[in-house]
Amino acid sequence: MNYFILNIALALTWAMLIGDIHPVSLFTGFVIGYLILFTARRALGPSPYFGKVSRVIRFAFFFLWELIKSNLRVARDVLTRTDYMKPRIIAVPLDAKTDAEITLLANLISLTPGSLSLDVSTDRRTIYVHVMYAENAESVRREIKEGLERWVLDLLATEKE
Amino acid sequence: METILAFVIGALYAAGIYMMLRRSLVKLLIGLGLLSHAANLLIFTVAKLVRANSPVIAAGEQTLSTPHADPLPQALILTAIVISFGVTAFALALAYRAYKSVGTDDLNEMKGTDV
Amino acid sequence: MIAILTFSIFAAAMIVPLFFRNGRRPTGWLIALLPLGVTAYLASLFPRAANGAPETFSYNWAEEFGASLSFRADGLSLLFAILITGIGTLVVVYSGDYLKKNKNLGRFYGWLFVFMGAMVGVALSDNLLLLFVFWEFTSLSSFMLIGFEHEKESARAAALQALLVTGGGGLAMLAGIILLGQAGGTLELSALLSNETAVQSHPLYLPALILILLGAFTKSAQFPFHFWLPNAMEAPTPVSAYLHSATMVKAGVYLLARLNPVLGGNDVWMYSVGGVGLLTMLAGSYLALFQSDLKRLLAYSTLSILGTLTMLIGLGTPRALEAVAVLLLAHALYKGALFLVAGALDHETGTRDVTKLGGLFRAMPVTAAAAGIAALSMAGLPPLFGFIAKELVYETGLEFNSWLMAAIIFMGLSNVFVAGVVGVGPFFGRLVKTRKKPHEAPIGMWLGPALLTGLSLLAGLFPGGVSSLMVSTAVSSAAGEAVKVKLALWHGINPAFLLSLGTVLTGIALFAGRNILRNVLRKLEWKWGPAYFYDRTLDGMNVLARIQTRLLQSGYLSLYLIIIILTLSFGAGATLFRIKDISLPLSFSDFRFYEAAIAGLIVGAALAAVVLPSRLGAIAALGVVGYGVALTYLIFGAPDLAMTQFAIESLTVILFVLAFYHLPKFNILSSPRSRRRDIGIALLGGVLMTALVLIAVNVEIAPPISDYFVQNSVEQAHGRNIVNVILVDFRGMDTMGEITVLGIAGIGVYALLKFRRNRGGRQ
Amino acid sequence: MSFVNFAAFFLLTIAFLLAFLRLIKRSNQPHRISTLDRVVALDLMATLSIGFMTLYAVETQKTVFMDAAVILALIAFLGTVAFARYLEKGN
Amino acid sequence: MLADIFILIGAFFMLVAAIGVYRMPDLYMRLHTNTKSATFGVGFLLLGAAFRFQNLDISARALAIMIFLFVTAPVAAHMIGRAAYFVGAPLWKGTLSDDLKGRYDPKTHELMSKSKTRKTGDKPTK
Amino acid sequence: MKIVSLILRTTVRFLFPLLLLFAVFIFLRGHNEPGGGFIAGLVASAAYALYSIAWSSKEARHAVGVETRMLIGAGLLVALVSGLIGALGGQSFLTGLWGYISIPPLFKVEVGTPVLFDIGVFLAVLGVTLTIVFALEEVE
Amino acid sequence: MNLLLPLPIIIPMLAGTAALLAYRSRMIQRWISVIGSGALLASGIWLIVEVERNGIRAAQIGNWPAPYGITLVADLLSATMVTLTGIIGLAVAVYALATTSAAHETVGHHQLYQFLLMGVCGAFLTGDLFNLYVWFEVMLMASFVLLALGGERGQMEGAIKYVTINLMASAIFLAALGLLYGLAGTLNMADLANKFSNGLPEEQAGLVTTLAIMFLVAFGIKAAIFPLFFWLPASYHTPPVAVSAVFAGLLTKVGVYAIIRVFTLLFIQEPGYTHTLILILAGATMLTGVLGAVTQKEFRRVLSFHIISQIGYMIMGLGLYTPLALAGSIFYITHHIIVKSNLFLVSGVVQRLKGTLELKKLGGLYQSLPGLAMIFLVPALSLAGLPPLSGFFAKLSLVQAGLSQGQYVIVSISLLVSLLTLFSMMKLWNETFWKDQAKEYENAQQPVNPGEWRTMFAPIAGLAALTILIGLSASPLFELALRAGEQLMDPTAYIRAVMEMPR
Numbered sequence A: 001m002n003y004f005i006l007n008i009a010l011a012l013t014w015a016m017l018i019g020d021i022h023p024v025s026l027f028t029g030f031v032i033g034y035l036i037l038f039t040a041r042r043a044l045g046p047s048p049y050f051g052k053v054s055r056v057i058r059f060a061f062f063f064l065w066e067l068i069k070s071n072l073r074v075a076r077d078v079l080t081r082t083d084y085m086k087p088r089i090i091a092v093p094l095d096a097k098t099d100a101e102i103t104l105l106a107n108l109i110s111l112t113p114g115s116l117s118l119d120v121s122t123d124r125r126t127i128y129v130h131v132m133y134a135e136n137a138e139s140v141r142r143e144i145k146e147g148l149e150r151w152v153l154d155l156l157a158t159e160k161e
Numbered sequence B: 001m002e003t004i005l006a007f008v009i010g011a012l013y014a015a016g017i018y019m020m021l022r023r024s025l026v027k028l029l030i031g032l033g034l035l036s037h038a039a040n041l042l043i044f045t046v047a048k049l050v051r052a053n054s055p056v057i058a059a060g061e062q063t064l065s066t067p068h069a070d071p072l073p074q075a076l077i078l079t080a081i082v083i084s085f086g087v088t089a090f091a092l093a094l095a096y097r098a099y100k101s102v103g104t105d106d107l108n109e110m111k112g113t114d115v
Numbered sequence C: 001m002i003a004i005l006t007f008s009i010f011a012a013a014m015i016v017p018l019f020f021r022n023g024r025r026p027t028g029w030l031i032a033l034l035p036l037g038v039t040a041y042l043a044s045l046f047p048r049a050a051n052g053a054p055e056t057f058s059y060n061w062a063e064e065f066g067a068s069l070s071f072r073a074d075g076l077s078l079l080f081a082i083l084i085t086g087i088g089t090l091v092v093v094y095s096g097d098y099l100k101k102n103k104n105l106g107r108f109y110g111w112l113f114v115f116m117g118a119m120v121g122v123a124l125s126d127n128l129l130l131l132f133v134f135w136e137f138t139s140l141s142s143f144m145l146i147g148f149e150h151e152k153e154s155a156r157a158a159a160l161q162a163l164l165v166t167g168g169g170g171l172a173m174l175a176g177i178i179l180l181g182q183a184g185g186t187l188e189l190s191a192l193l194s195n196e197t198a199v200q201s202h203p204l205y206l207p208a209l210i211l212i213l214l215g216a217f218t219k220s221a222q223f224p225f226h227f228w229l230p231n232a233m234e235a236p237t238p239v240s241a242y243l244h245s246a247t248m249v250k251a252g253v254y255l256l257a258r259l260n261p262v263l264g265g266n267d268v269w270m271y272s273v274g275g276v277g278l279l280t281m282l283a284g285s286y287l288a289l290f291q292s293d294l295k296r297l298l299a300y301s302t303l304s305i306l307g308t309l310t311m312l313i314g315l316g317t318p319r320a321l322e323a324v325a326v327l328l329l330a331h332a333l334y335k336g337a338l339f340l341v342a343g344a345l346d347h348e349t350g351t352r353d354v355t356k357l358g359g360l361f362r363a364m365p366v367t368a369a370a371a372g373i374a375a376l377s378m379a380g381l382p383p384l385f386g387f388i389a390k391e392l393v394y395e396t397g398l399e400f401n402s403w404l405m406a407a408i409i410f411m412g413l414s415n416v417f418v419a420g421v422v423g424v425g426p427f428f429g430r431l432v433k434t435r436k437k438p439h440e441a442p443i444g445m446w447l448g449p450a451l452l453t454g455l456s457l458l459a460g461l462f463p464g465g466v467s468s469l470m471v472s473t474a475v476s477s478a479a480g481e482a483v484k485v486k487l488a489l490w491h492g493i494n495p496a497f498l499l500s501l502g503t504v505l506t507g508i509a510l511f512a513g514r515n516i517l518r519n520v521l522r523k524l525e526w527k528w529g530p531a532y533f534y535d536r537t538l539d540g541m542n543v544l545a546r547i548q549t550r551l552l553q554s555g556y557l558s559l560y561l562i563i564i565i566l567t568l569s570f571g572a573g574a575t576l577f578r579i580k581d582i583s584l585p586l587s588f589s590d591f592r593f594y595e596a597a598i599a600g601l602i603v604g605a606a607l608a609a610v611v612l613p614s615r616l617g618a619i620a621a622l623g624v625v626g627y628g629v630a631l632t633y634l635i636f637g638a639p640d641l642a643m644t645q646f647a648i649e650s651l652t653v654i655l656f657v658l659a660f661y662h663l664p665k666f667n668i669l670s671s672p673r674s675r676r677r678d679i680g681i682a683l684l685g686g687v688l689m690t691a692l693v694l695i696a697v698n699v700e701i702a703p704p705i706s707d708y709f710v711q712n713s714v715e716q717a718h719g720r721n722i723v724n725v726i727l728v729d730f731r732g733m734d735t736m737g738e739i740t741v742l743g744i745a746g747i748g749v750y751a752l753l754k755f756r757r758n759r760g761g762r763q
Numbered sequence D: 001m002s003f004v005n006f007a008a009f010f011l012l013t014i015a016f017l018l019a020f021l022r023l024i025k026r027s028n029q030p031h032r033i034s035t036l037d038r039v040v041a042l043d044l045m046a047t048l049s050i051g052f053m054t055l056y057a058v059e060t061q062k063t064v065f066m067d068a069a070v071i072l073a074l075i076a077f078l079g080t081v082a083f084a085r086y087l088e089k090g091n
Numbered sequence E: 001m002l003a004d005i006f007i008l009i010g011a012f013f014m015l016v017a018a019i020g021v022y023r024m025p026d027l028y029m030r031l032h033t034n035t036k037s038a039t040f041g042v043g044f045l046l047l048g049a050a051f052r053f054q055n056l057d058i059s060a061r062a063l064a065i066m067i068f069l070f071v072t073a074p075v076a077a078h079m080i081g082r083a084a085y086f087v088g089a090p091l092w093k094g095t096l097s098d099d100l101k102g103r104y105d106p107k108t109h110e111l112m113s114k115s116k117t118r119k120t121g122d123k124p125t126k
Numbered sequence F: 001m002k003i004v005s006l007i008l009r010t011t012v013r014f015l016f017p018l019l020l021l022f023a024v025f026i027f028l029r030g031h032n033e034p035g036g037g038f039i040a041g042l043v044a045s046a047a048y049a050l051y052s053i054a055w056s057s058k059e060a061r062h063a064v065g066v067e068t069r070m071l072i073g074a075g076l077l078v079a080l081v082s083g084l085i086g087a088l089g090g091q092s093f094l095t096g097l098w099g100y101i102s103i104p105p106l107f108k109v110e111v112g113t114p115v116l117f118d119i120g121v122f123l124a125v126l127g128v129t130l131t132i133v134f135a136l137e138e139v140e
Numbered sequence G: 001m002n003l004l005l006p007l008p009i010i011i012p013m014l015a016g017t018a019a020l021l022a023y024r025s026r027m028i029q030r031w032i033s034v035i036g037s038g039a040l041l042a043s044g045i046w047l048i049v050e051v052e053r054n055g056i057r058a059a060q061i062g063n064w065p066a067p068y069g070i071t072l073v074a075d076l077l078s079a080t081m082v083t084l085t086g087i088i089g090l091a092v093a094v095y096a097l098a099t100t101s102a103a104h105e106t107v108g109h110h111q112l113y114q115f116l117l118m119g120v121c122g123a124f125l126t127g128d129l130f131n132l133y134v135w136f137e138v139m140l141m142a143s144f145v146l147l148a149l150g151g152e153r154g155q156m157e158g159a160i161k162y163v164t165i166n167l168m169a170s171a172i173f174l175a176a177l178g179l180l181y182g183l184a185g186t187l188n189m190a191d192l193a194n195k196f197s198n199g200l201p202e203e204q205a206g207l208v209t210t211l212a213i214m215f216l217v218a219f220g221i222k223a224a225i226f227p228l229f230f231w232l233p234a235s236y237h238t239p240p241v242a243v244s245a246v247f248a249g250l251l252t253k254v255g256v257y258a259i260i261r262v263f264t265l266l267f268i269q270e271p272g273y274t275h276t277l278i279l280i281l282a283g284a285t286m287l288t289g290v291l292g293a294v295t296q297k298e299f300r301r302v303l304s305f306h307i308i309s310q311i312g313y314m315i316m317g318l319g320l321y322t323p324l325a326l327a328g329s330i331f332y333i334t335h336h337i338i339v340k341s342n343l344f345l346v347s348g349v350v351q352r353l354k355g356t357l358e359l360k361k362l363g364g365l366y367q368s369l370p371g372l373a374m375i376f377l378v379p380a381l382s383l384a385g386l387p388p389l390s391g392f393f394a395k396l397s398l399v400q401a402g403l404s405q406g407q408y409v410i411v412s413i414s415l416l417v418s419l420l421t422l423f424s425m426m427k428l429w430n431e432t433f434w435k436d437q438a439k440e441y442e443n444a445q446q447p448v449n450p451g452e453w454r455t456m457f458a459p460i461a462g463l464a465a466l467t468i469l470i471g472l473s474a475s476p477l478f479e480l481a482l483r484a485g486e487q488l489m490d491p492t493a494y495i496r497a498v499m500e501m502p503r
């Protein structure tokens, strides 16, 4: 559990909220963030932090692209007739292990093309995804595993070094 | 817009009253909610509407220069909103308790204490 | 001193019961010392009253109301007060034996003394409000004494009846007193009495008169309020003797005599007071004829005398007033004695039914002698005081017309008859077997009758001295001018005496045929008397009360709400439409399309909340209403409100959802008809509010005060968000109250949900 | 009002209308299922409200209106989750 | 100019989301549009606002809103989707397959990884 | 006990401090910009409410650390005391007194009893909302 | 001095908060409750003495000048009401020590009680209409909880009606308030009075009168006047006795106070319309209440219906609208608060002894407890207006005022109603004290230990003594009431005190 990183993040958020990124506001943000983490320490379990900036940026671009693609597709589908859709609920085996990894993955899946995480199995080995265009379930699984999951694992793994 | 809101307020009152006249306790609670929206909007509307100019003075200024919304009714409504939140919460607890001890939420069954 | 005297009796009322605690039972003789002393003192005041310088006392009490502690002991007052304490002394002694075995004797004495004090107060008060205070105390103590045997349903009912009738009259009298005060400018009796012309010419004279008469008539059991008196015979006999024959019922007579100088002397007075008295006299005389219960017999004959007294006051001539004073005294002496005798009979034989009593002379000689003499006085035979009284009444009657005289003779006849039935019947003739073996009553119980009859005899034989002094002083007070009365036993053979003789003879004849008479008259008994109306009035009130309560307090919450909304709508609506040029200015130009859309959204969502069949659907719709309202706030410059509304909306949803786990689903419970009705009601409310808003928006009496906040928020309150500054500073008190409300709601929810009845046990 | 803003407001208004229609749409499915649809509609309306407030801030050139949007973004989630949890728990 | 385009795109996608929520054939697909199009639309609107105002104040708020929405929207969708499955919301008739079928324990809400771990017959009887 | 979604729980863990931070932010700017004790209190309660939905009221109570009714009491007391400060200084009840807290040259903050009052409001709102939410959740 | 006016609000708030913070210890909470109530009484007495000495007092809360901030105002009426709150507050706080269950105490009875007193005092003292709304809500919220706490079926049914109808009243109040602000732009009552006083044009005057009717309905519900009283008989007999005693004594009187306040200060443009209406309602209220009482067969229900009829008397003085009549109203309120609370407390003792308040199941108490019987008689007879108890002078002053106005109908009604009240009280007496305990309802009397007995008896005896005292020396109190009535009839002093009081 890296409180320090979280704290920095809180300080930054603070500064952004203040709308004025300035040493004073950063410092205030840090202090307030520290106090909050202190107050909330009972609530916070172990939680890794997001890692390297370059990876993040690269991932951001990847994800943004996916997002645009997916939205256009949904838009097309919403605005035309429904016949194009080939929905399935697909079980995707997971390599992601930690809570953060799984959650991040699930949320990213939901935000990207035609897929929506419905739930994660209690043993955390499978994620169930509702997919709008899935002629072939296996290819969807592969896409997720080699696309998003790899990214997520890559991003979060660096923290554990 | 005041005219339109006057009708909205009337509609909210009517809907609220109608719900309060139902026999179901739960509907009564929803009616109360509608009624409090109606009262708040009424205060807001009658105190004159001014678009967009909120009563917040810009940093470095001493006072408001443009015509602005009246801050006082806003403060009153805020108070009323919070009070009705408390009331709603209590009413829910009461409804639960009443349902537990009476065994129904039919208000017509709850007339043992009157006659 | 007379004030202290009066209050000392009340003090005794509180102290005497204490003597009876822990099983101690002091004798009535001891307790009787107090009233005896008071009587003696009162008697000592007579000469001063006779000399026209009565003892007075006055002290401020509640002058704003016109009430003062004013006492005045003039002739009329003293005559009355002495009667009260004198007979009271005997009754106290009598009760000591009569209620020897009763465990509540202490309380009995307590209330008896309250009564005595109140009566003395009535007699001595020189302030009408003070008099009223004592007057009400006589009603209350009478209630307590009638209901002394309160385990009996009949006793409780009779007590309540007496209280209601006399209490109701009392209230009328109170109003009358106040009006009289307004007419005469004071409530001090002595001042009022000298203000006759001003009072009688005042427009309030008539209402004041009527109301005061109501008080007097109910108290003195005048027709048609007479019915409570026979029922009051549920009281222990000493009470009947004391309250319901000798003293309390004469309070009305006293009041009439007292107020005669200021209210009387005109036709209204004569016809109202005289007329009612006449009716009462006739009714009492008639009803007495067919009673078989000793006490009821006496009660009805008392009625006839009360009527006679009232009638005489109505007539108002000096001779009539003289007759009043004498009859008052004479009646108190003989009727008191006879009541006590009746009590002794009841006590010794276990019955009061005259048809089951006879031949007791041997067993109870002293009682029989007392009864016989008292009966002679009652029948108006010389040389008893009753004779003098009756002669005076007859003479007064003869002064007027023959119809009146006929009525008086009927009264006399009835009294002779009753005297025979009560004073002679039980003691002579064949001995009738009774439940208890009869023997002479204890001394405490025969002493009273003996003394009273002794006094009857003395006063009859020597009417000059004391009696004349007392009567003339009293009559002077009642007449409002000095009247010299010279009483005499024998006036020679005159028309009055002859009529009197005839009356007695006829009466004896009637007595001889008493059983036949009783049976004949019983068949004629009239069911629809005033008592019937009293009962029906009570029933009627009960029915009315039940109907109105059923109707208004139906138990249906929705009906309550409907009544409230209708009241509001019609009240406010009617008031609104009183305005002449009312206009509903509509303006549909000043809006943006999205504003209208939001308005539509709110209305639509509100309708959805009403219509949607599922609870959560309705909650979701309510949430949309909230969003719409919040957006409206936002558009019109209230971001704080919008933020709060959004936050509250989400939290409210949580609360609803959490609570809904435990609440039942929506059911359609109401009928289509009631739904239609409710739609109508709801629309009515909605229309009213819309109209009010539309009108109010365009009316401005004064501009809002808010500019002050705008000008001072930064400089003086150190904040730029004026709304927040108002909340925490300008109107911080509101916010303090508001968080308290919230806090209470929190405690409340916690308390309701976590309450466990048996936590901690004791309830 | 500029054309862009007008158009954007217009689109949003239509969107509100549609969301509302979904909210009140009756279906012959059990209440619990149709309620979920209503929850989706409510959630959408929250998002639309955020958009509306942003647009209103743009239109009026007043940043304060974005603050309310921030609050709604944070809080609206709560209601949705509560609904969903309730329906999931059911009974 | 760019701001105007962003705003229009944003508004457009919000409308798309609304249309989707209105007319998509099943709850799961309505969730798709609600989660993606609406969030996406708001994102563009916020971007437009940021560009229009060109000040840090607004940009910071816009960013904050975006972060909140991007974190919460998928979770909300997941929660509703999960509830939908328990409630028994029907899948569109054109749905090709459903791996979730039979894998929730209706009592404990435990979700199995594979359907074979427990057969229908093995379920404890009530 | 029914199993709660992992995704929800993990996300809430992330959102929770964010919401609290936001509450403080809203609170501090309330005197000058939209916001203040009420809204801040509501947002903070939302954080805990969310936490209690995702985890449980027991764990949420643990996270709060004090009995929620104490929070109510504390809030009311703080508000009352803020009013009494002015009164004990001879001024009218609830009179606002202002001063500065500064650590030159780092910062200089204006503080006053109305801010204290607003803290009272914040605490009371938080306490009440949590008391209600937890109590409703714990109804058996 | 700067705390004189807010103190009656601060003290119970502090006490309630302290009790809340001490939620773990019932014992500490009990002490706080009694000490707090005692302190409240002391502050009330201080207030009344100050107002007597120096005339109407006002305090600008937060040091903001009127009408911008909130002003607390104490004229004689307010000061009297606060003092009465202290008296009843203390009496019931002590009584509650013996009768409140541990379960009630554990979940916050004492806290709620103090907050209730806070709301009541706030309502009496505020000079601001919206602030009045807030105090109403404080009081109502606390009363809601106190009423519902215990959770028995009857209590729940009563509570739901009480809560719903009172919330309806609040909604009407709030709407009227909003409209009033829209019209006149201010909430300070003195300021409003000022703005209404200089001859409004017809449309405005008509609108103000319409709002007056709305306020009359809103406050009328809270005061339980005809035809808006339903919630009262449905609920007042359901909670624990200590709670219903304080409700019976104080709560409806807050509504009456509000009616008197606004109809002597704000809405005096058309007394021929508004006050006549009030007079009619007064008559109807008296009659309907007393008739309701006639039908009842339970001790506290009888008492509850009598509250309604006596509200009629209090409103009657306002309807007559003369100094004397208002003095009568104030005197009546004073008398009623003491007497009615006491009767409820007595009913609590009866309940404690017999385990029930159904009249048919009661009886025999005159025989077994004559002391209690006598103590019952004092308030009961006072209620019926028997001299020389407090109720007599209360009634007398109203009757005198009515007669001097020539309002014979209302006077006749008031006298008739007092007779029926007597009837009803004596019915209670008959059934509870005189009648023998019916064998089939004889149940083992619950043991009362001497300490409890004293704790229950002291407040009852104290209030009874006060009733007698007021009766025997009615003058000082009536003079006070008369001056209060004169203050009410002449609002300029009030307005001056508020608007010119230095910050």
Ligand code: NA
Pocket (backbone or CB within 6 Å): B046, B047, B048, C696, C697, C698, C699, C700, G182, G183
């Ligand atoms: Na206006």
Ligand code: NA
Pocket (backbone or CB within 6 Å): C723, C724, C727, F030, F035, F036, F037, F038, F039
């Ligand atoms: Na605020």
